[in-house]
Amino acid sequence: SLALAHGAHRLGKRTDPMMERWRNYGLGQFIHWGVYAIPGGQWNGASYGGAAEWIRSWKGMPKEAYDNLYKEFDPENYDPSALAKQAKEMGAKYMIITTKHHDGFCLWPSEYTDYDVTNTPYGKDIIGPLVEAYDAEGIDVYLYFSVMDWNHPGYRSVLATEEDRSAYESFKEFTRNQLLELLERYPTTKGLWFDGTWDEAWKEQAEFADNLATEMRKKIPGLIIGSRFRPDDYGNRHFDSNGDLMGDYEQGWERKLPETYEDTNGNDWDCVMTIPENQWGYHSDWRGHVKTSYELIEMLVKSVSLDGNFVLNFGPDAKGDIRMEEKKLATEIGQWMSKNKSAIYNCGHIDWEKQDWGYYTQNRVTGEVNMVVFNKPINSVLRIKTSSKISLQKIYDLNDATKIYDPEEISQDEYIIQLGDEELAEPKVIVIKYDHSKGETKGYEKAKT
Numbered sequence: 001s002l003a004l005a006h007g008a009h010r011l012g013k014r015t016d017p018m019m020e021r022w023r024n025y026g027l028g029q030f031i032h033w034g035v036y037a038i039p040g041g042q043w044n045g046a047s048y049g050g051a052a053e054w055i056r057s058w059k060g061m062p063k064e065a066y067d068n069l070y071k072e073f074d075p076e077n078y079d080p081s082a083l084a085k086q087a088k089e090m091g092a093k094y095m096i097i098t099t100k101h102h103d104g105f106c107l108w109p110s111e112y113t114d115y116d117v118t119n120t121p122y123g124k125d126i127i128g129p130l131v132e133a134y135d136a137e138g139i140d141v142y143l144y145f146s147v148m149d150w151n152h153p154g155y156r157s158v159l160a161t162e163e164d165r166s167a168y169e170s171f172k173e174f175t176r177n178q179l180l181e182l183l184e185r186y187p188t189t190k191g192l193w194f195d196g197t198w199d200e201a202w203k204e205q206a207e208f209a210d211n212l213a214t215e216m217r218k219k220i221p222g223l224i225i226g227s228r229f230r231p232d233d234y235g236n237r238h239f240d241s242n243g244d245l246m247g248d249y250e251q252g253w254e255r256k257l258p259e260t261y262e263d264t265n266g267n268d269w270d271c272v273m274t275i276p277e278n279q280w281g282y283h284s285d286w287r288g289h290v291k292t293s294y295e296l297i298e299m300l301v302k303s304v305s306l307d308g309n310f311v312l313n314f315g316p317d318a319k320g321d322i323r324m325e326e327k328k329l330a331t332e333i334g335q336w337m338s339k340n341k342s343a344i345y346n347c348g349h350i351d352w353e354k355q356d357w358g359y360y361t362q363n364r365v366t367g368e369v370n371m372v373v374f375n376k377p378i379n380s381v382l383r384i385k386t387s388s389k390i391s392l393q394k395i396y397d398l399n400d401a402t403k404i405y406d407p408e409e410i411s412q413d414e415y416i417i418q419l420g421d422e423e424l425a426e427p428k429v430i431v432i433k434y435d436h437s438k439g440e441t442k443g444y445e446k447a448k449t
């Protein structure tokens, strides 16, 4: 393999307590909020078809007009504790907030730019009260930070000239200053979620990014940083030139999910997901498919079954209100989570054969396996094929103690259980208690073909 000065510094998963805590979250909340919520995807009577937080890049939005919107930012309904309570009700264990998106507007009072909340009619820090409110609800806070910054004069996507290079040095210093400032102001931050790191200019900054990550971890030991931050010595991102993950978890699953465990390369990972097809910031006119709570619960369960976290995005409007669709989904997901959280929190992958009826998650604390059933077969029979000899102890409905299932062993390490006739009104969790050690091998004969 290649000798890399700035490639992956660790092979395999982090095993420290802070990362174990991250690994056991299951469900997170993303919040995308900024001045892009003011136009909300609309301008001069026209609707921007792209993601609302990218409206500044739209030909229908004059840059000058966008860059003065901050003078209207005055979210009178912003209520951090209401947001935190709603996230708690949904069952989120962590929250990622956009401190600065690609437009460069800072939701905290930054010493290093005037393009921040202090120069808006609102005038106050947005981030601090949110961190406090979420900490008070026991929900860990992570900070989203876009390296790409359309507002900073030193930003370059490509370093073509000497002028570019000297300007970019000022931008790098600015970026370092802002990140250290954020960690200084919000020391309960558990990690950073970087974005906007695909440009050629940044891909040349292996040493700078590596040193900055080290410096940030000196400020907050154990800080969790995903794979979207650093480029390696050859400009490779996420995976270095030897194919090793750079960062504490893979940040490659944006609006998509892995299909199999192999797709995850055995790494920690998160999936960040929008409720409409592709809107992170507030868009007043959601077109196309808006995901239902069952769709989102299935994505959550699938993520946990493949050792990932599922992070659902919310986009407050210009006043700081959460839109009705998001409120409804937070409530519906919360109702399911309140009854089934033991199949999500502290759970992960088990290598039993995937079945059509749904997903397995294994509780890392109890060792119990959860069958999360989404698709009830027409014969109401659920098949279980384990990967090793086990001795089943008890199979029961998580939410109905009277419902015990009597497994029928039909071949080596293969069992079936019979569901009742009732239709599934919601995803059902069936718990399998078993003794990992005592499996005995019965003499099932293989066919000769």
Ligand SMILES: Cc1ccc([C@@H]2N[C@@H](C)[C@@H](O)[C@H]2O)cc1
Binding pocket: 032, 051, 053, 054, 195, 254, 272, 280
């Ligand atoms: C092509 C593209 C660039 C940036 C994004 C940003 N990453 C998401 C997490 C949002 O912040 C979105 O604006 C999405 C697509």
